[in-house]
Amino acid sequence: MAYNKTLPKRSEDLSQWYNAIVLQAELAEYGPAKGTMIIRPYGYAIWEEIQRQLDQKIKADGVENAYFPLFIPEALFNREKEHVEGFSPELAIVTIGGGEELSEKLAIRPTSETIICESFSRWVQSWRDLPIKINQWANVVRWEKRTYMFLRTSEFLWQEGHTIHATHEEAWGMVLKAMENYTTLYQEVMAMPGIVGRKSETEKFAGADVTLTYESLMAEGKALQSCTSHDLGQNFARAFDIAFQDRTGGRQYVWQTSWGLSTRAIGGLIMLHGDDRGLKLPPRIAPIQVVILPVRNEEPLLEFSRSAADQLSQAGFRVKVDDREDESLGRRINKWEVKGVPIRIEIGQREMESGDLKAVRRDTGEVVSIRLGSLVNQIQELLDQVQNSMYAEAERFLQENTREANSYQEFKDIMTGPRGFIRALWCEDAACEAKIKEETKATTRCLPLDAPEENGTCIGCGKPAKHRWYFGQAY
Amino acid sequence: MAYNKTLPKRSEDLSQWYNAIVLQAELAEYGPAKGTMIIRPYGYAIWEEIQRQLDQKIKADGVENAYFPLFIPEALFNREKEHVEGFSPELAIVTIGGGEELSEKLAIRPTSETIICESFSRWVQSWRDLPIKINQWANVVRWEKRTYMFLRTSEFLWQEGHTIHATHEEAWGMVLKAMENYTTLYQEVMAMPGIVGRKSETEKFAGADVTLTYESLMAEGKALQSCTSHDLGQNFARAFDIAFQDRTGGRQYVWQTSWGLSTRAIGGLIMLHGDDRGLKLPPRIAPIQVVILPVRNEEPLLEFSRSAADQLSQAGFRVKVDDREDESLGRRINKWEVKGVPIRIEIGQREMESGDLKAVRRDTGEVVSIRLGSLVNQIQELLDQVQNSMYAEAERFLQENTREANSYQEFKDIMTGPRGFIRALWCEDAACEAKIKEETKATTRCLPLDAPEENGTCIGCGKPAKHRWYFGQAY
Incomplete structure (x- = not known):
């Protein structure tokens, strides 16, 4: 079987493999300005599928899409103190x-809290106007000098949800619901298991009271913050005077949330799944789920292939017949392996005459017999199997690479060795967190919401500690 | 019947009415930076419906969506001479x-030809790689000091299609196909008739050989360029060295097209339809097609209303029950009239008991009897009637306001009087065009593709003229 000899081995250098696969699978490429990327059709189709599925969930929660300007006047951006301190260096x-020098400089949005708050302050008067739940699909810019495609780019695409509520309880419910939507997307669609929990005070969003995160674990044992959902408390409400008259006639500040998921999710997807031959895409997110390859460019084979593809298309699958005549069968097999299409079916004389087809699973290489007469049902079953087994494999990896450390030496050994997640007691002191980061490159990733209280001592400084946090080296 | 007394009369001042209706119907509002706008959920839902319907058509033509960076390095932007001259003043x-002064300044894309050409030059080698057909949904910026919401804003949303082909014939076919898609959208979905034709040399896109346009006529007799489709010839191909090896082994430049439709379309939609009471939305684009108003906030009426709405929702209609208890029936009627919902059904005790419902058409005010038992069929029929009659009404307006002028005096009289479109013989000389514009504020709008050849004299200068062009005062 042909495979691309120029592809760096994933097992040897994940980051080189990653860059090569993004280019060779035609997912993306570097843009002409530093820090930017071009998302090519095959990569963008993954984003469109994420958009389609997430947008449905978001709307089902009564959130409405809108669009706010790219440009935020500096004075407006500077109104919430922690927010401006956090984001200014990246603007x-x-x-x-x-053609003219502007009298007021315009920041390009790194996130839209400030400009949306300015509207919220005008839109809300009474408790009857609440909640207001807004989402936008947009580009944002956070300055980067070095591009790591999908994972770290100056401009990226995302959705950002922004909601205001009459009570903190209701706002907290929205924070959780947003994270639940993300979790469903990651686990059921993208086959990416992860840990949900809250960020430390140092790591949380600039301007939030609490930040929830979904932390995935990549193949070389590094953690990826895959999306966040923030409880903004009344911080922005006070800075932007977003207040309402409550049922008793009193004036109260609103309680606010924001939450976002970006094209970084595609980076995690590529990084997590895959092997030395290329990408592996989970069926529910794959732009092409089944590729059919006539072994030769001859009319009866082509016709048979197209008719099988039509059956699958009509049943709602995403199918492609690749009959490009200037590429050998081997080259075409290689191409679709690199691109990670979950199922490949080659059609030759024998398959056409017998109706006995062979489907090759991209995730395991397993060959499965398919009868033409039950094509649709068997493909559905097979795609479900691939989806489930890819999730199970990733989940197994996550479990095997999550370790408890009960001494600082043990902690350091894990972080210089296999890495992965470490669960360890921590005092929640920022200075201690900084020391651990400097000495081990590991940062606090999150504290799961249901973490039991313990009575122990901090892994870093030995002071009393109550909770076991997740640590890991981050992208 | 209640109506909003603060709404300026459309018949007296279209532009004041327009601004008021955009704000009161909650379609959009001014953004904090000059020249920007915020698209509110009700306005954005119209854009989402345009996106959904147009995206399907674009993909059916084999065009793939992608995403290119917001930032274009100045050197790259400056490579095509006419293009940079046309767009530089608007950057x-x-x-x-x-936090640092950049060594190379970055233009924010006013359109993406240059950055996409840079990729095309790398993506294409052989005739087998052609055609390449790309589309992106994106924000672009063309500097404006004064905001006219939807119609003229510094930042706007659009789709921009970019394709390259091996032959001019094929490229021209794409230019026509893109315009055909737009025409279908405008006529069949948005009920906006218009004239398709090519722009004069002065008015065409900076860098194009030929620009096709769809020109609509607004209520006060002004013309709106509603979208464009460009034959770029080999202009960008030469500037960016986009060449391929043809079947005979020779090296040729590609033939290129680009075409776009923006949120300006929503401005035309608002401006064209409507009356002194507010907006009128054609059913196929309306975010809410039917609004059901229980006359009082009482449980049996609410339940009956919700059950009728469920029937319609399940049949695929976009329906809303407005049972907001702090608003009188009159205020709710007014609100949905302002928002232009095509059909309104009020539910009282009598309607509930008899099953005889009354549907009020927003376009004509006509009241139509509907039997609960045939709700779905009758609403479908009524929505189709509203759609067709709104188009017919707009078409009648367009015809009545398209005049032939055979002397310059007649031309001037029309442009100081009723305005509208004028069909007149013109010599196609730019100096003559400039003189007519200065003296009458009218510009050439387009020359229909099938315009017959005549032998006459130019309306402006008396020189020989072969074709009857459309003239009008533009936004």
Whole structure:
């Protein structure tokens, strides 16, 4: 079987493999300006599928889509103190417009809390106006000098949800619901298991009271923050004067949330699944679920292939017949392996005459016999199997690479060795967190919401500690 | 019947009415930075419906969605001479990133030809790689000091299609196909008739050989360029060296197209339809097609209303029950009239008991009897009637306001009087075009593709003229 000899081995250098696979699978490429990327059709189709599935869930929660401007006047951006301190170093600034120096500089949104708060303050008067639940699909910019495609780019695409509520309880429910939607997307669609928990005070969003995160574990044992959901408390409400008249006639500040998932999710998807031959896409997110390859470019084979593909398309599967005549069968097999299509069916004379087809699973290489007469049912079953087994495999990896450390030496050994997640007692002190980071490159990833209280001592400084946090080296 | 007395009369001042209706119907509002707008959920839902319907058509033509960066390095932007001359005065420029002055300034895309050409030049080698057909849904920025919501804003949303082909014939076919898709969207979905034709040399896109346009006529007799489709010839191909090896082994430049439709379409939709009471939305684009109003906030009426709405929702209609208890029936009627919902059904005790419902058409005010037992069929029929009659009404308006002028005096009289479109012989000389514009505010709008050849004299200068062009005062 042919495979691409120029592809770096994933097992030897994940990061080189990653860059090569993004380019060779035609997912994305570097943009002409530093820090930017071009999302090519095959990569963008994954984003469209994420959008389609997540947008449904978001709307089902009564959230409405809207669109706010790219440009935020500096004075507006500077209104919430922690927020501006957190984001200022990453801003891109427009200083010239229509050939003239601008009197007020415009920040390009790194996130839209400030500009949306300015509207919220006008939209809400009474408790009857609440909740207001807004989402937008947009591009944002956070300055980066070095591009790591999908994972770290100056401009990226995302959705950002912004909601305001009359009570903290209701807002907290939204924070959890958003994270539940993300968790469903990651686990059931993208086959990416992960840990849900809250961020430490140092790691949380600039301006939030509490940040929830979904932390995935990549193949070389590094953690990826895959999305976040923030309880903003009344911080922005106070800074932007977003208040309402309650049922008793009193004036109260609203309780606010925001939550986002970006094209970084695609980076995690590529990084987590895959092997030395290329990408592996879980069927529920794959732009092409089944590729059919006529072994030769001859009319009866082509016709048979197209008719099988039509059957599958009509049943709702995403199918492609690759009959490109200037590419050998081997080259075409290689191409679709690199691109990670979950199931491949080759059609030759024998298959056409007998109706006995062979489907090859991209995830395991297993060959499965399929009868033409039960094509649709068997493919459905097989795609479900691939989906489930890819999730199970990733879950097994996560479990095997999550370790408890009960001494700092043990902690350091794990972080210089296999890495992965470490569960360890921590005092929640920022100075201790900084020391651990400096000495081990590991940061606190999160504290699961249902973490039991313990009575122990901190892994880093030996002071009393109550909870076992997740640690890991991050992207 | 209640109506909003604060709404300026459309018949007296279209532009004031327009601004008021955009705000009161909660379609959009001014953004904090000059020239920007916030698209609110009700306005954005119209955009989502345009996206959904147009995206299907675009993909059916084999065009794939992708995403290119917001930032274009100045050197790249400057490579095609006419293009840079046309767009430079409108650019927003980023000069600071990550706290530092940038060594190369970044233009924010006003359109993406240059950055996409840079990729095309790498993606294409052989005739086998052609055609390449790309589309992106994105925000672009063309500097404006004064905001006219939807119609003229610094930042707007659009789709931009970019394709390259081996022959001019094939490229021209794409230019026509894109315009055909737009025409279908405007006529069959948005009930906006218009004239398809090519732009004059002065009015065409900077960098194009030929620009096709769809020109609509608004209520006060002004023309709106509602979308464009460009034959770029080999202009960008030469500037960016986009060439391929043809079947005979020779090297040729590709033939290129680009075409776009923006949120400006929503401006035309609002401007064209409507009356002194508010907006009128054609059913096929309306975010809410039927609104059901229980006359009082009482349980049996609410339940009956919800059950009728469920029937309609399940049949695929976009329905809303408005049972907001702090608003009188009159206020709710007014609200949905302002928002232009095509059909309104009020539910009282009598309607509930008899099953005889009354549907009120927003376009004509006509009241139609509906039997509960045939609700779905009758609503479908009624929505189709509203759609067709709104188109017929707009078409009648367009015809009545398209006049032939055979002398310059007649031309001037029409442009100081009723305005509208004028069909007149023109010499196609740019100086003559400029003179007509200065003296009458009318510009050439387009020359229909099938315009017959005549032998006459130019309306402006008396020189020989072969074709009857459309003229009009533009937004």
